[in-house]
Each structure stands twice: as C-alpha cells, then as structure tokens.
Amino acid sequence: MSIPAVFDYHPAKTVDEALALLQQYGDEAKVLAGGHSLIPAMKLRLSQPEHLIDISKIQELAYIREENDVIAIGALTTYTQVEYSDLLRRVFPLMPECASHIADQQVRNRGTIGGSIAHADPSADMPGVILALKAELVIQGPNGKRTVSADEFILGTFETVLEPNELLVELLFPKPAAKTGSAYTKLSNRASHYAIAGCAAVLSLDSDNTCSAASVVVTGAAMQTARASATELALIGKQLTSETIAEAASHAAEGLELVGDIHGSPEYRRQMVSVMTRRAIEQALERA
Template identity: 70%
Template sequence: MSVPAAFDYHRANTVDEAIALLKEYGDEAKVLAGGHSLIPAMKLRLSQPGHLIDIGRIAGLSYIREENGVIAIGALTNYTVLERSDLLKRYFPLIPEGTALIGDQQVRNRGTIGGSLAHSDPASDMPGIILALKGELVTQGPNGKRTIKADDFFIGTFTTALEPEEILTEIRLAIPAAHTGSAYEKLANKASHYAIAGCAAVITRGDDGTCSAASLAITGAAMQTTRASATEAALVGKKLDEAAVTEAASHAAEGLEIVSDIHGSKEYRAQMCAVVAKRAILRALERA
C-alpha cells in the first residue's frame, strides 16, 4: 500500500486558527476536512504537502438551517447528514438525491460538502449540483468574509476562486420558485462511482406551461465543472415536450472542453452528455 510523504500535522480548533496556519505555512500547507479526496492523493504522492491543517473538528461548521428565505449549509456537513436532511428533501431534493450516488457509505460518513467543493474535481457530483442550484459560497480569510457565486467559484480542474489563505465556511441556496423541479443523472464509473458524464438539472415551469428558467451543470465529461449554457438557452421559453427536450439536450456538450481517457473518448462523452441531460431534464419536469 502506498504511503504519504512526511508532513507535519496541525489541528485547528477555530476558523481563525486555520487561517493563521495557512498564512504561516503558505504553499506548503493543505487543508484536511473529511479527507476522502486529499488522503488518497497523498498516498499516491500526487499531493505532498509539508503541513496538513485539519479543520474537521472545528465547532459550528456542520449544520443545515433556514435563514430568511435561504438554506445555509455549513462546509463541514458530511454527506450522510445531507442525504438524511428533511429540510433539504423539502426544498432541494437534488442534494440528497445526488449525495446518495457518491461513493459508498464510508465515504458519505466522512466526506464533506465543503471539501468536495473546494477540491473542485470535475468528476465529483457536488460541484455540479451546487452550480445547477446557483449556490453562493461563503469564504473567510485574513481580510474577513466574502461571498462567491458558484458560477465564479469553479475555475478549472482542482482549481477554485479560493485565495491561498481562505477557508470555505458555508454554502447558501435561495429557496426555489414554485413549480421548480430538479434531477441528477450520471453515467458512473463502476469502481469509483465518479461521473464519466453527468448532468444536474433545475427547471422552472411558467404559468403558461413553458420553461421560465433552466439551470444545468455537466459533471465528469469536461475539464471543469461547467454550465450547459447552450441547452439552457434552448429550453427557456419553450413548451417542453419530449422532442423539444431531445433537441435542447443535444447541445449539452457544446462549448465544453471534453476529456478523453480510458473510460471514454471525447465523442463518447459528448454523446453521453446529451443522454444524461435529456434524462435529467425530463425527470426535473415531472417534479416541477
């Protein structure tokens, strides 16, 4: 079994302490939350931090609560809590539904929503789900707090808008409009459960039965978690019968930097984007 390179371990008891440690050790430091992304990378020596800053036991960063029309989720909330949350099932069933597809029960018991978002693996499920839900991410650093829209947060593969000395502390989601439905579909790698191609869809029906709003995010197929803008544009204002959905979904891979590897060629992944997008849209419509 592979083992990590040597490192110094630091346990942060507060967000301020974690920020101070990040400031002290700079590029040599990595933040540990649940550990189910970082530890495997360290064991393979793909990541070799000199200092590991454990934030996993900071009090007050694990919660799901309603605040003035917004659902706030603490960054250290683990997947099992998300999956079982009645509040999320009521307002954002996309999150429990998508969470149930992540890894296995051991992963869901330890992995955290904030860790997944900060890691920004394009094959992970949670970044695409939060992007489709148009979430806002609250960070804290030496200069205080700031709020970043999900559209601006995911910059590339394993790259986000987080500054080197910042910690992701909260995810905020505005309660959706009436007649809004959502769904997540993915073609998963059978071993890892990561997405080869996936689509999170959030669809709102207008009073006249047309699509008044559409938000779609693609996971797994591209170099980064990204929005399926062409499909969104093809849905809004349309009466969404199966033919219209099929046409809109056919554009799901447009403008994306599709990856090619042992799990699928660019052409295969692009086609699978259309397939999972159609399935996600149709299921979201049923729920709208």
C-alpha cells in the same frame, strides 16, 4: 509508493485557528476536511504538503439551517447529513438525491460538501449540483469574509478562487420558485462511482407550464464542471415537449473541453452527456 512524504500535522478547533495556521504556512500547507481526495493523493505523492491543517473537528462549520429565504449549509456538513436532511428533502431534493449517488456509505459519512467544492474535481457529483442551484459561497480569510457565486468559484480542473490563506466556510442557497423541479443523473464508473458523464438540471415553469428558468450543469465529461448554456437557452420560454427536450439536450456538450481516457473517448462522452442531460431534464420536468 503508498506512504505519504513527511509532514507536520496541525489539528484546528476553530475557524480562526485554522486561518492563523494557513496564514503562517501558506503554500506549504493543505487543508484536510473529509480526506477522501487528499489522503490518496498524498499516499501516491501526487501531493506533498509540508503542513497538514485538519479542520474536520470544527463543529461550527457543520450545519443545515433555514434563514428566511435562504438555506445555509456549513462547509463541513457531510454527505450523509445532506442525504438525510428533512429540510433539504423538502426544499432542495436535488441535494439529497445527489448525495445518495456519491461513492459508498463510508465515504458519505466522512466526505464534506465544502471539501468537494474546494477540491473542484470535474468528475465529482456535488460541484455540479451547487452550480445548478446557483449557490453563493462564503469564503473567509485574514481580511474577513467575501461571497462569490458558484459559477465564479471553479476556475478549472482542481482550481478555484480560494487563496492559500482562505477557507470555504458556508454555502447559501436561495429557495426555489413555485413549480420548480430538479434531477441529477449520471453514468458512473462502477469502481470509483465518479461520473463519466452526468447532469444536474433545475427547471421552473410558468402558470401555463412554459419553462421560465433553466439551470443545467454537466459533470464528469469535461475538464471542469461546466454549465450547458446552449441547452439552457434552448429550454427557456418553450413548452417542454419530448422533441424540445431532446433538441436542447443535443447541445449540452457544446463549448466543453471533453475528456478522453480508458473510460470513454470524447465522442462517447459527448453522446452520454446528451443522454444524461435529456434524462435529467425529463425528470426535473415531471417533478416541477
């Protein structure tokens, strides 16, 4: 089956208009941003919303700007805008680096950062970067706005804290400390470019090059994008030698519910998580 089920289409021009439609149709509605995840699911009839609310034309949600000690990014900012942003390349090079690894140019031209996070696909690239950078996510609903941390936002596979009548509208990133480096590495499916196993790492160093902070997140290998807490603990307070890094990376898959499919067994993914984590940490260290 390659034709979606019948639905009503509602283009929204403002956030308030989109929220009013969500309030009206509730669980019967789906939000369309870039559409690269939702439309294929609808064609396969894995998703059959009765109402489709198109927010892609809401210009007020597409921006990247500096606000004091925070970088604010609108939820409808595209991967291409992220990839070529001079501001992000200067402050958060991890984000443009990650965006350049996502699918192909056509997808990057349409896909949005907020859409990816709200979809919460465990094989997607950007959710891992959002977690690694410890972003704050601004959610708007009928009762106003609320802010949650990236770690609180994703609950599971394709599951987030968003209520049916809410939208993710903005992402806020605190500027990094001095001597901070980051990297994103992944083993990708050559057909879809999704991550079979990937890692986003952010490291900060003290004046004596001791690791003062570490944020390490695993993508693709588990049932949800997840923080490698054991690896983070193994890095903080240490001089990051090749031995220290290898030992820390060996714990990256601990506590994760690893996936097994045609692309790799859980055991294979465990090994690849360790490899990708080690490479990401090494690159982040060089950049710090």
